[in-house]
Amino acid sequence: MTAFLIAAALLVVAVIALLLPPLLRTPRFSGSTDQSEANLAIFRDQLAELERERREGSLAEADFAQAKSELQRRLLEEVPAQAAPTTTDGGSRQTALALLVLIPLAAAAGYALLGEPRALDPLQRQARIAPEQIEAMLNSLVDKLQKNPDDHQGWVMLARSYKVLERFPEAAKAYERAAPLVDQDPALLADYADVLAQTQGGSLQGRPSELIERALRINPREPQALLLAGAAATDRQQFAAAADYWSRLLELVEPGSEEAGALTAAIGKAREFAAAQAGGSAKPGASAGAVSGEVTLSSKLAATVQPGDVLFVFARAEEGPRMPLAAQRARVADLPLRFEFDDSMALAGGKKISDFATIRIEARVARAGQAQSSSGDLFGTLSGVKPGSRNLRVLIDQVQP
Structure with missing residues (x-):
């Protein structure tokens, strides 16, 4: 945007620089003031000589009128009009000042009407890729x-x-x-x-x-x-x-x-x-009934899975809602997998591990990649787990019918 504005300003300045000098320059005339004064003095002397000859009778009235007319004609040819310079000079300066103001305004108005002013906004110029x-x-x-x-x-x-x-x-x-x-x-x-x-x-x-x-x-x-x-x-x-x-x-x-x-x-x-x-205190924000352990896969099922298959580990209530109390997502490649669940991992608005006397830990290889169980999933469960249990072992050794 800055480069564009600088370039536009330079162009306007260049146009003004071309137009203003001729208008501001003092007009030059073909004759100087001194030469004009000399021509007028000669005219007056010659006119006085003609009038003297007419008074003495050596120049008839008709000849006087013709000579005077010829003298005036020659004077007009030799002496340019002197009234124009002041008026022309003032008009030129007024025109120059008007152009100095009007050219930038006209350029801005023209761009506003015919250009794309929003293109000067950096946010508008950012590429929008679909x-x-x-x-x-x-x-x-x-x-x-x-x-x-x-x-x-x-x-x-x-x-x-x-x-x-x-x-x-x-x-x-x-x-x-x-x-x-x-x-x-x-x-x-x-x-x-x-x-x-x-x-x-x-x-x-x-x-x-x-x-x-x-x-x-x-x-x-x-x-x-x-x-x-x-x-x-x-x-x-x-x-x-x-x-x-x-x-x-x-x-x-x-x-x-x-x-x-x-x-x-x-x-x-x-x-x-x-x-x-x-100091022997429990983890701040967590429950003293946290559970932890490791998930492993039965060697009998190892050939049926791929390293990228999705693995879920859930802590659920032994009796009560099916909604997990805590969950962890991983890949088969991460096995054996360490897990640790506590009350701080409870879902918003859900129950906590410490709310129950016993819970169940479930590990599931989800064929469809979804937390919901489906046919062909591999799973293993450990029931009767009391909050606070450590070093649990969950073996995935079953296939969902």
């Missing part, structure tokens, strides 16, 4: 990658595009194809971990944590890896470790920034939780 265009571009990139599957940078670009669109399973698959590049880049490893966490309901346990640890081994100061490592430690109730990760990240952000403020608050809260643990 969803169909985005899909077409993605498909074009996919086609190129199918023809050149070793283009690891292209797979990373595709993964990031899918992540922006929140198509996390597809983003994870794209990152898998870029493994030779991702495995050497801590920033890509951290981003891959974030994508995988999104595919399992936000949980960073299992494969995401492994990727985060690898990223920090390559670069202990990788910002996203430190952020995710702290979040993963919090999920495991390792609050002192979370505070350590985030303290290292705090050193990398701008002091006094919004990010620094948020990190400082998170570090303080994590240290508070760590102190509560050290």
Whole structure:
């Protein structure tokens, strides 16, 4: 926008510079003032001579009139009119001033009527890409990658595009194809971990944590890896470790920034939780009846699943509503999977684990990718679990009829 306005202003100035000088310049005449005065003096002398000759009788009246007329004609030819300059000079200056004002106004009015003023607004100039265009571009990139599957940078670009669109399973698959590049880049490893966490309901346990640890081994100061490592430690109730990760990240952000403020608050809260643990108190905000354990898959069913199959782990009331008290989403590739449920994970408006004397833990490989059970799902359950139980073992060893 600024470049356009500057260019337009320069063009207006150029036009004015061409038009004004001739109008402001003082008019030049063919004769000078001194020459005009001399011609008038000669005219007066010659006219006086003619009148003297007429009085003496040496020049007849008719000859006097003819000579006077001839003298006046010659004077008109030699002396230009003197009245015009003042009027012309004033008119030129008025015209120049009028043009100085009217040209910019006319240019602005013309653009307002015939141009596109909204194009000067940066928000209006932002490209508006329809969803169909985005899909077409993605498909074009996919086609190129199918023809050149070793283009690891292209797979990373595709993964990031899918992540922006929140198509996390597809983003994870794209990152898998870029493994030779991702495995050497801590920033890509951290981003891959974030994508995988999104595919399992936000949980960073299992494969995401492994990727985060690898990223920090390559670069202990990788910002996203430190952020995710702290979040993963919090999920495991390792609050002192979370505070350590985030303290290292705090050193990398701008002091006094919004990010620094948020990190400082998170570090303080994590240290508070760590102190509560050290004093034998329960996790703040969680129930003393939290349950935790591990989910495994029977070796007899291992050949019937794929690493990308969706896995759900639920805590349900032994008797009462079917709505889960807590849930976790993951992938078969994450098995064996650690889980931990407490009252802080209760669904909005739902019951809590501590509301019941016993609960049931259920793990399900969902063929359709949905939380609802369907024929062909693999599952395992553990009943009679009391709130506060630890180190539980849930074995997936059954098939849904």
